[in-house]
Amino acid sequence: MLTTELYEQLDFVENPLYEKVITDLLNQQYSVVEDFFTPEEVVQLRASLQDKYEEDAFKKAAIGNRVNESIVKSVRGDFILWLNEAEANAAETTFFNRINDFISYMNRTCFMGILFKEFHYALYPEGTFYKRHLDTFQNDDRRKLSIVCYLNEEDWKPEYGGELVIYTNDNRVEEEKVFYPLPGRVVIFESQILEHEVKPVKQPRLSITGWLKTR
Numbered sequence: 001m002l003t004t005e006l007y008e009q010l011d012f013v014e015n016p017l018y019e020k021v022i023t024d025l026l027n028q029q030y031s032v033v034e035d036f037f038t039p040e041e042v043v044q045l046r047a048s049l050q051d052k053y054e055e056d057a058f059k060k061a062a063i064g065n066r067v068n069e070s071i072v073k074s075v076r077g078d079f080i081l082w083l084n085e086a087e088a089n090a091a092e093t094t095f096f097n098r099i100n101d102f103i104s105y106m107n108r109t110c111f112m113g114i115l116f117k118e119f120h121y122a123l124y125p126e127g128t129f130y131k132r133h134l135d136t137f138q139n140d141d142r143r144k145l146s147i148v149c150y151l152n153e154e155d156w157k158p159e160y161g162g163e164l165v166i167y168t169n170d171n172r173v174e175e176e177k178v179f180y181p182l183p184g185r186v187v188i189f190e191s192q193i194l195e196h197e198v199k200p201v202k203q204p205r206l207s208i209t210g211w212l213k214t215r
């Protein structure tokens with residue numbers, strides 16, 4: 001968890017975009033960024049996802065971690081494809097380069113100790129959802145930051161559903177923060193603190209989802 005006291009002791013060359021994320025995480029434990037990736041990069045990643053989905057490379061998503069996972073359609077309905085950085089195509093390499101730069105910045109400025117990452121494409125077919133949950137497990141608490149990058153078409157409308165709802169708790173009063181999956185939007189939040197859910201979708205919903213992890 002980020003602390004203001006530790007952060008204020010640092011002296012470094014600032015990246016304005018990353019600084020916004022850090023400030024948001026310090027103040028509210030989540031951040032929403034509209035320009036983490038360029039529109040062209042989003043288009044390329046969307047095409048990559050769609051090509052691999054059409055190749056039938058995706059599998060039904062499970063709940064739990066890879067040691068203890070099970071498929072429960074009443075909890076989540078998306079299909080996923082894990083990304084392998086060593087085998088990444090051009091669009092995915094651009095994605096990982098940006099993520100690696102962000103990790104380096106966070107480790108250098110905030111001493112977060114991020115050593116690992118895992119990301120997958122996610123496609124929610126019409127009518128699917130993901131019920132309220134926390135992005136950490138009883139047998140594995142390495143996930144520190146959750147990251148979602150939305151790859152939907154430019155004409156995505158609120159009535160298509162699929163919004164991300166993050167549940168915050170300020171002075172013991174729970175609030176719901178709602179974010180629609182607009183193309184290029186990136187949401188970053190603390191994995192061990194904020195419960196969240198994906199509301200039912202009425203159009204296929206595309207994203208890259210992943211986690212930054214400590215040892």
